[in-house]
Amino acid sequence: MSEANMPTPVRSEETFSARVMRQTWASLGARFGLGWVAVVALSAVFAPFLANSHPLLMKADGTWTSPLFIHLTFIDVTLLAGFAAVVAGWMLRRRLSGSQALLVFLITVAVAATAGSQLLNPPQAVIFDQYRTGLAAGTIEQAVFVPIPYSPTDRSRDNPLSLSAPDRGHLMGTDEDGADVFSRMIHACRIALGIGLVSTGIALAIGILYGGIMGFFTGWVEILMMRFLEIFESIPQLFLLLTVVAFFGRNIYLIMAVIGLTSWPGFARYLRAEFLKLRQQDFVQAAQAAGLPISSILFRHMLPNGVAPLLVSASFSIATAILAEAVLSFLGLGVVDEPSWGGMLNQAVGPGGTFAIWLATYPGLAIFLTVFAYNLIGEALRDAIDPNLQQKAH
Amino acid sequence: MIQYIIRRLLLMLPTLAGITLLVFSVMAMAPGGIGANLMTRGGDMRPEERAAMVAYLNQRYGLDQPMSVQYLRWLNNVLPIGYTSTPSGEREFGFKQPDLGMSFVKNRPVLDLVADALPITLLLNALTVPFVFIGSIMMGVYTARFRGQALDVGIGTANLALWSIPTIWMGVMLIGFFASEQYLKWFPTSGLESMRADSWTFLPTHTPDGWQHGYLLDLLWHMVLPVICLTYSGFAFLTKLTRSAVLENLSADYARTARAKGASAQVVLWRHVFRNSLLPLITVAASILPGLLVGSVIVESIFSIDGMGKLVVEAVQMRDRELVLSITLITGMLTLFSYLLMDICYALADPRVSYE
Numbered sequence: 164m165s166e167a168n169m170p171t172p173v174r175s176e177e178t179f180s181a182r183v184m185r186q187t188w189a190s191l192g193a194r195f196g197l198g199w200v201a202v203v204a205l206s207a208v209f210a211p212f213l214a215n216s217h218p219l220l221m222k223a224d225g226t227w228t229s230p231l232f233i234h235l236t237f238i239d240v241t242l243l244a245g246f247a248a249v250v251a252g253w254m255l256r257r258r259l260s261g262s263q264a265l266l267v268f269l270i271t272v273a274v275a276a277t278a279g280s281q282l283l284n285p286p287q288a289v290i291f292d293q294y295r296t297g298l299a300a301g302t303i304e305q306a307v308f309v310p311i312p313y314s315p316t317d318r319s320r321d322n323p324l325s326l327s328a329p330d331r332g333h334l335m336g337t338d339e340d341g342a343d344v345f346s347r348m349i350h351a352c353r354i355a356l357g358i359g360l361v362s363t364g365i366a367l368a369i370g371i372l373y374g375g376i377m378g379f380f381t382g383w384v385e386i387l388m389m390r391f392l393e394i395f396e397s398i399p400q401l402f403l404l405l406t407v408v409a410f411f412g413r414n415i416y417l418i419m420a421v422i423g424l425t426s427w428p429g430f431a432r433y434l435r436a437e438f439l440k441l442r443q444q445d446f447v448q449a450a451q452a453a454g455l456p457i458s459s460i461l462f463r464h465m466l467p468n469g470v471a472p473l474l475v476s477a478s479f480s481i482a483t484a485i486l487a488e489a490v491l492s493f494l495g496l497g498v499v500d501e502p503s504w505g506g507m508l509n510q511a512v513g514p515g516g517t518f519a520i521w522l523a524t525y526p527g528l529a530i531f532l533t534v535f536a537y538n539l540i541g542e543a544l545r546d547a548i549d550p551n552l553q554q555k556a557h
Numbered sequence: 558m559i560q561y562i563i564r565r566l567l568l569m570l571p572t573l574a575g576i577t578l579l580v581f582s583v584m585a586m587a588p589g590g591i592g593a594n595l596m597t598r599g600g601d602m603r604p605e606e607r608a609a610m611v612a613y614l615n616q617r618y619g620l621d622q623p624m625s626v627q628y629l630r631w632l633n634n635v636l637p638i639g640y641t642s643t644p645s646g647e648r649e650f651g652f653k654q655p656d657l658g659m660s661f662v663k664n665r666p667v668l669d670l671v672a673d674a675l676p677i678t679l680l681l682n683a684l685t686v687p688f689v690f691i692g693s694i695m696m697g698v699y700t701a702r703f704r705g706q707a708l709d710v711g712i713g714t715a716n717l718a719l720w721s722i723p724t725i726w727m728g729v730m731l732i733g734f735f736a737s738e739q740y741l742k743w744f745p746t747s748g749l750e751s752m753r754a755d756s757w758t759f760l761p762t763h764t765p766d767g768w769q770h771g772y773l774l775d776l777l778w779h780m781v782l783p784v785i786c787l788t789y790s791g792f793a794f795l796t797k798l799t800r801s802a803v804l805e806n807l808s809a810d811y812a813r814t815a816r817a818k819g820a821s822a823q824v825v826l827w828r829h830v831f832r833n834s835l836l837p838l839i840t841v842a843a844s845i846l847p848g849l850l851v852g853s854v855i856v857e858s859i860f861s862i863d864g865m866g867k868l869v870v871e872a873v874q875m876r877d878r879e880l881v882l883s884i885t886l887i888t889g890m891l892t893l894f895s896y897l898l899m900d901i902c903y904a905l906a907d908p909r910v911s912y913e
Contacts, residue, residue, distance in 0.1 A: 390568075394575035397892055401851050402869060406580055406881060409873035410587035486723055493725045494858055494870055511729045512746070518737035527726030535721035 183471070186547035193543030196536035203533060207352040208246045211239050214311035214346035216291040222305040223297070231309070234289065237279030242353075244275030291317035313343035315350040315502040326513075329521050336521035339510050347502035348525055354503050355533055358419055358488045359481035365423025367477055370430025371470075375461045377431060378438025392428050400425045404487060408496045415498045418491065422484045429480070430473055437469030471548045478541030482534045489530050504530050558904065562897070569893045573886060578628065580885045584878060585624040618878075631882060634658060657886075658879035660872075667883045670868060675887075678853050678864035684784050685849065689791040694838070696792065697799020698831060701807065704800075712796065720793035724786055724852060728859035731782045744782050747861035786856045791845060798841060802834035809833075839902050846895040850888055 177185070187193045206213065217230035248271035252264040259267070291314055297303035313319070313333070318341045329336040335344035377388045400422070407421045441447055442465075450460045491497050492505030504526040511523035615621040619630050633639040634656045641653045657667040696716070700709040733739075736746040759772045770778075806812060807830055815825045854866035861867070865884065872880035 390571065391575075394572050394579075397572055397889060398576055398579065399851055399888060399892075401854060402885065402888070403580065403583070405870065405873045406583050409876060410584050412588075489723060490725060490855055493855075496870075496874070505725060508725055508729055512732050512737070518733035518739050520733060520739075523726070523729045523733050527723070527729065530723050531721055531726060534723065535718075538721055 179471075183544070183547045187540070187543045190539075190543035190546065192539035196539035196543070199532050199536040200540070203352045203356055206349045207356045208242045210350045210353060211235060212309055214313060214315065214343070214349045215309050216294065216312060216314040216317045218294055218306040218308050218312075220305075220307040221294065221303055223303045225304075230294070234285045235283060236285055237276060237283050238353075240279040240283065241272060241276045245272045248272065289314075292319060292321035296321050311343065311346050311349070313346045315342060315347040316500060317346070318342050326510075326519050326522075328519075335525050336519070338507060338522060339513075342502075344507065344521060344525060347507060348504070348529060351502040351504050351507070351526070351529075354415060354488060354498065354501060355485050355529075357415070358422065359485045359537070361419040362422035362426065362484045363477050363480045365420065366427040366480060367430055367473065369424070370427040371434055371466065371473070373427065374431035374434030375438060375466065378435040379442065379457070379461055379465070392431055395425065396428045398425060400487060401490065404491060405494070405496060408491065413496060413499050415501065418488060418498070422487055426480055426483065429476055433472050433476060434469060437472060438465055441465050441469055475541050475545040475548060478537050478544055482537035482541070485530070485533055485537070558901075562901065565897050565900070569890075569897075572893060573889050574632070576889045577632075577882055577885055581628050581631070581882060582624075584876070584881065585627070587876075631658070631879075635883075635886065657883045660880045661877045662875040662880075663877070667879050670880065671865070671883065671887060674863060674865045674868045677862060678850070678857070678866060681780065681783060681787065681853060681856070681862070681864065682849050684780060685787040685791075686845075688784065688788045689795060689845070690838075690842075692788070693792050693795035694799055696796045698803055698826065698834075700796065701800045701803035702826060704804065716793035716796055719789050722790070724790060724855045725859065727789065728782075728786045728856060731786060732859065735782060745779055748779060783856050783860045783862060786859070787849065787852050790852075791848075795838065795841070795845075798837055799834060802837050803830055806830040806833050836903070836907055839899060839906055842899055846892065850891070 211231065211234075212219075215231055215234075217234050219229060219231050221228055221230055245268065248268045252259065252268060256264070294303060294306060298306055311334075319337075320341075323341050324333070324337050325339050325341045327333065327337045329344075333343050333345065335348065338344055338347065373388065373392070377385055377392075403425055404418065404421050408418065411417055438461075447460065447465060450464050455464075488497065488503065489505030489508070492503040493509045495506075495509060497503050497506050507522055507526040508530070511519050511526075513519070619627050622630075637655050638650075638652055640648045640650055642648050657671075659665065660667055660670055663670065696712050700712050703709055732746055735741050736744045761770050761774055803826075807826075809830075812825055812830055815829050816822075820829070850865070853864055854869055856862070857864045857866035858870055865888070868880070869884055871877075872884060
């Protein structure tokens with residue numbers, strides 16, 4: 164065939180990922196979901212600047228200080244740096260490739276975390292009510308507070324108000340320790356955001372590695388790995404989570420790890436099914452014939468073609484992880500002394516049959532909206548990635 | 558088929574061993590190990606009493622032996638075949654009574670505790686499953702029948718919203734509005750029976766002091782809120798599944814043939830299409846059962862019902878090794894058996910399915 168007779172290749176104007184992003188964004192549900200996740204993320208990053216007992220600026224003995232900045236922890240700083248890196252990456256998105264952006268993000272977070280933990284030294288013992296009593300007594304001349312002048316663990320010892328209904332001072336009321344519910348709601352966004360992203364990240368990493376190997380090799384390797392996967396699938400996640408937390412202590416990183424380590428089998432199964440299909444295709448056989456190393460075939464050639472369905476189930480998996488943490492906190496086995504939506508919900512019904520409706524509505528609504536948001540994003544992604552599924556469902 | 562069932566049953570053994578080994582390792586690797594909780598009790602004992610207790614516990618549970626030996630000992634105890642020690646101190650190999658051991662904390666045989674708790678959880682689920690299935694089958698069939706109309710859209714949206722409501726929130730709201738002092742006090746907040754229900758007759762009766770509503774009605778009254786809590790989230794998934802199966806079959810050739818021969822719409826829908834749409838429902842019923850067990854953990858702790866779910870939470874909080882391991886084994890077995898049962902039902906319902 165001469166060159167003139169060659170059919171001109173059909174080129175799509177947009178890439179696959181661009182099309183998926185456009186179609187996902189076109190769905191109303193996904194827009195709502197992303198909007199709510201953005202609200203949660205912003206609250207998590209800027210929590211100390213939204214709700215804090217420490218004044219932003221304070222004038223005492225004639226000098227201005229900023230107790231808020233003195234009390235920033237390395238987690239606050241790391242989150243802020245990570246947020247700055249994401250914003251910078253978004254502004255430079257035309258200059259940087261995906262892997263470069265990821266590298267920059269990881270380096271920024273790592274530097275901020277190490278520098279923060281070395282350099283920052285917030286006082287260990289904190290008296291939250293010193294500012295309010297100081298202002299009243301006149302030892303503090305002036306103070307500028309952030310919008311909600313209560314820290315999540317500020318039990319207002321100067322004016323104890325346990326389980327008081329919402330009013331002007333506490334917009335969402337107080338909990339049974341007298342802490343401000345609105346402040347706790349905002350700070351609890353950190354756990355909700357972190358638990359979903361970190362545990363799903365762990366599960367994705369294990370699932371991709373395991374599923375990729377299982378989908379590429381056949382024979383006894385696959386049989387053995389499948390058996391092992393079935394064992395992991397039969398373990399009730401909540402049960403293992405309860406056991407680990409009861410025996411090892413209530414640590415947020417541990418909870419993240421356990422949720423991640425128990426939710427990978429779904430990802431592995433999906434990827435295996437995709438790889439079984441891909442293995443037969445010409446480009447994989449060509450790569451094999453060219454003598455590429457197996458890791459390159461698996462993760463450089465096959466993975467990008469089989470990763471799309473994983474994104475869908477990752478979105479649903481984030482929702483499940485958030486729910487699992489909420490249930491754990493609700494059962495009284497969550498993180499100690501850190502605000503969590505599930506733990507607040509647990510206080511709504513008192514032992515004597517009393518009902519604090521503000522402690523049921525706000526945290527419950529927050530869990531509901533977050534889970535709903537990730538489910539909506541997942542559905543929109545699925546419709547965009549697999550149009551066949553969409554036609555079948557209607 | 559028999560061969561297939563036997564193979565599946567044999568495959569269960571390594572899976573169950575794997576699950577219990579994992580849970581055992583988690584407990585064994587914990588700081589202080591399994592015995593930590595036992596050893597810290599009795600702080601007011603004299604040293605020799607304490608030493609005697611430690612010696613007794615070591616002798617009974619082998620807590621001073623390596624973890625691998627402890628696990629094998631436990632495995633030997635729960636298996637129907639294994640070593641037994643005779644009074645003279647010799648070991649015999651053969652059939653024996655499986656022994657789940659004693660609860661460390663409650664000092665009662667684990668089997669007794671489970672025998673108290675399991676029927677309650679099974680009763681809750683036995684009431685829930687029919688509601689879920691009948692409700693979602695009706696909704697699924699009618700949303701498919703009136704596809705694209707207001708009924709379809711309405712039920713679809715409502716189910717999606719219900720599905721996203723976390724059970725913990727639903728439970729708290731139900732108690733808050735229907736059982737608390739401030740709002741309606743229609744239902745009890747906790748438990749499964751009223752204070753004096755033990756002395757009542759089973760069925761409602763007239764007594765000299767007046768009307769007595771009896772044990773059965775009392776039980777049902779207590780179960781209303783927990784069953785609602787367990788039911789609502791199952792609707793969305795099953796309704797969607799029924800709907801797509803019915804839709805697929807409604808446009809199949811045999812449905813058109815049935816209509817062409819003059820069968821009424823109702824007959825086509827229920828006698829022809831519906832029966833063929835049941836298959837996917839049977840397969841997913843298996844995936845629902847483990848979820849129901851997890852659901853009972855939440856619902857039982859919200860409503861303080863003494864079922865398996867509450868026993869699980871208590872066991873892990875008390876670090877009760879024997880209880881935790883036995884519950885792992887029992888729930889694992891129930892889950893695997895339900896999977897097997899569903900696979901068998903699938904083959905029975907569809908002659909084309911064969912496991913040979």
